[in-house]
Amino acid sequence: xxxxxxxIVVVDxxxxxxxxxxxxxxxxxxxxxCAVTLERAVLLExxxxxxxxxxxxxxxxxxxxxxxxxxxxEGLDLAAAxxxxxxxxxxxxxxxxxxNRAATPDLYGDDFLIRRPLLEALGATRDRGVVLLIDEIDRxxxxxxxxxxxxxxxxxxxxxxxxxxxxxxxxxVVLTSNRTRDLHDALKRRCFYHWIxxxxxxxxxxxxxxxxxxxxPRLAGDVARAAAALRSGSLRKPPGIAESLDWAxxxxxxxxxxxxxxxxxxxxGAVLKYPEDIAWARGAAAEILAAAADDGxx
Ligand SMILES: Nc1ncnc2c1ncn2[C@@H]1O[C@H](COP(=O)(O)OP(=O)(O)OP(=O)(O)O)[C@@H](O)[C@H]1O
Ligand SMILES: [Mg+2]
Numbered sequence: 001x002x003x004x005x006x007x008i009v010v011v012d013x014x015x016x017x018x019x020x021x022x023x024x025x026x027x028x029x030x031x032x033x034c035a036v037t038l039e040r041a042v043l044l045e046x047x048x049x050x051x052x053x054x055x056x057x058x059x060x061x062x063x064x065x066x067x068x069x070x071x072x073x074e075g076l077d078l079a080a081a082x083x084x085x086x087x088x089x090x091x092x093x094x095x096x097x098x099x100n101r102a103a104t105p106d107l108y109g110d111d112f113l114i115r116r117p118l119l120e121a122l123g124a125t126r127d128r129g130v131v132l133l134i135d136e137i138d139r140x141x142x143x144x145x146x147x148x149x150x151x152x153x154x155x156x157x158x159x160x161x162x163x164x165x166x167x168x169x170x171x172x173v174v175l176t177s178n179r180t181r182d183l184h185d186a187l188k189r190r191c192f193y194h195w196i197x198x199x200x201x202x203x204x205x206x207x208x209x210x211x212x213x214x215x216x217p218r219l220a221g222d223v224a225r226a227a228a229a230l231r232s233g234s235l236r237k238p239p240g241i242a243e244s245l246d247w248a249x250x251x252x253x254x255x256x257x258x259x260x261x262x263x264x265x266x267x268x269g270a271v272l273k274y275p276e277d278i279a280w281a282r283g284a285a286a287e288i289l290a291a292a293a294d295d296g297x298x
Contacts, residue, residue, distance in 0.1 A: 001016060001062060001063055001064075002063060002064070002127075002129065003036065003063045003065055003124075003129030003130075003131075003169075003172055007033075007037040008033040008036045008037050009033070010026065010029050010030050010033045011029075013029050013032060013033045013036075013062070014026070014029040016062045017029065017032075017058050017059070017062055018210075019062075020058045020061040020062050021058060021061070021210060021211075022051070022054060022055060022057075022058030023199075023203055023206045023207050023210060024055065024058075025199075025200075025203060027194060028044075028055065028194055028196060031044075031192050031193070031194035032055070032059060032194075034192050035172065035174075035192045036059075036063075036172055038192075039170050039172075040190070040191065040192050041152050041172075041173035041174070041175060041190060041191040041192070042172075042173070042174055042175070042191055042192040042193075042194065043137075043175045043176075043177065043183070043187075043188060043191035043192065043193050043194070044056075044174065044175070044176045044177075044194055044196055045176070045177045045178075045179050045193070045194075045195050045196070046178075046179075046195060046196035046197065047178070047198065047238065047240060048178055048237075048240050049239070049240015049241055049242040049243060050196045050197065050198060050199070050240050050241060051196060051199075051241055052135075052176035052177075052178075052196055053133065053135055053176060055174065055196070056069075056131055056133040056135075056174035056176070057133075059131050059172065059174065060131040063129055063131070063172075064128070064129075065124075065128065065129035065130055065131045065172065066124075066128060066129070066130045066131070067130075067131050067133060068117040068120050068121050068130055068131070068132050068133065068171070069117065069133045069135060070116070070117040070118065070132070070133065070134050070135065071135050071136065072134065072135060072136045072137050072138075072139045072140035072144070073136075073139050073140065074139060074140070074141060075141065076139075076140045076141070076144050077144070078147065079116075080116060081116055081117065081118050081144065081147075082116050082118040082119050082157055083113060083114060083115055083116055083118075083119040083157070083159060084114040084116065085107075085108070085112055085113065085114065085161075086112045086113075086114050089111070089112055090107045090112050093105050093107065093112070094107070108161040108162060113162075117132060118132070118151060118157060119157055119165070121167070121171040121173075122155065122156070122157065122165055122166065122167040122171070123167075124167060124168075124169040124170065124171045125168075125169060126169055129169065129171070129172065130171035130172070131171065131172045131174060132171040132172070132173045132174070133174050133176070134148070134173065134174070134175045134176070135176050136176060136177065136178060137175050137176065137177050137183065137187075138177040138178055138179060138180045138181050138183065139180070142184075145183065145184055145187055146184075148187060149184075149186055149187055149190065152173065152187075152190045152191075153190065154166070155167040155170050155171070173191075175187075175191060198228075198231055198238070198240070198241075199241060201221075201224045201225055201228050204224035204227060204228070204241065204244060205220050205221055205224045207241055207244075207245075208220040208223060208224060208244060208245065208248050211245055212245065212248055212249060212252070214252075215248055215249075215252055216252070216256075216257045216258070218257060218258045219248060219251055219252060219256060219257060219258055219259065220248060221295055222258050222259035222292040222293065223244055223247050223248040223251065223259060223292070224244065225291055225292045225293075225294065225295070226247075226259055226264070226288050226289070226291065226292035227239050227243070227244045227247065227271065228291070229287070229288045229291040229292065230271065230272070230281060230288065233280060233281070233284060234280070235272070235274075235277045235280065235281075236274045236276060236277050237272070237273055237274055237277060239271045239272065243270065243271045243272075243273075244271065246270040246271065247267055247270045247271040249270075250267040250270040251263050251267050251270075254266060254267060258293075259289065259292045259293075260289075261285060261289060264285055264288070264289060264292075265282065265285065268281055268282070
């Protein structure tokens with residue numbers, strides 16, 4: 001499937017994402033299908049480890065698109081996000097021209113332009129689309145968010161030495177945020193919005209079995225139910241899917257075929273990352289293990 005083959009049917013996309021290793025529920029698949037079909041950016045918010053970044057990776061696989069990732073951080077500026085000039089190369093070119101008494105080459109030509117993800121994303125073609133992942137936008141400053149407003153409206157970048165460069169085909173933009181701060185309404189207005197929740201037990205089992213095909217089915221069920229029980233407790237950092245995957249793998253490595261009390265205690269460091277959370281889980285071990293073993297839950 002190509003990014004240009006819109007409209008995209010939701011169940012179709014869901015199946016293709018699954019074949020690409022990503023289990024999306026109907027809500028997420030709908031948001032992604034709308035974003036692709038209407039050529040709008042999509043903003044995925046959710047707790048750490050719920051699959052925000054991987055959703056963009058999976059989309060790129062489904063559409064055989066180039067994945068360009070811009071990791072945001074405080075102080076991110078245009079030189080790191082959009083483009084920069086290779087000053088060292090420019091200087092060498094000037095010196096070489098002087099030494100050879102030749103004309104100085106065009107110092108603002110393609111040879112000296114460093115393309116960062118936003119500029120690179122404007123190069124999407126009909127044959128090969130681009131998924132532009134702007135990851136953890138909540139870590140960037142207000143100024144960068146304001147700049148993005150312009151970028152997402154016009155899909156163009158103005159380079160003073162070169163003029164304005166516009167996309168012929170729009171990239172599919174996926175923004176993610178852990179919601180460490182609220183984003184501006186103006187940015188949200190330009191995006192489809194989807195909150196990715198922690199998975200249901202059934203979906204987490206599916207994810208565990210997809211990532212770890214050799215895992216004992218019973219252990220996958222126990223870990224998914226125990227992870228859900230942990231999330232319903234008052235933890236400082238509830239486990240994401242990444243932690244469940246580590247937990248299942250660790251329990252498997254310890255030789256467990258199901259989550260017994262001994263494995264539970266020995267493997268807690270794979271799933272909880274704060275001493276107070278581990279202490280809480282040890283205290284609540286009996287209830288968590290009872291929930292894990294209760295396959296009436298899924
Ligand atoms: N729906 C899913 N289907 C398959 N794998 C998933 C899914 N959700 C998460 N995962 C897996 O869980 C792990 C964490 O996912 P990811 O890194 O995308 O989370 P995130 O929300 O971006 O986390 P963070 O906020 O820490 O960056 C990855 O290994 C990913 O493959
Ligand atoms: Mg991420």
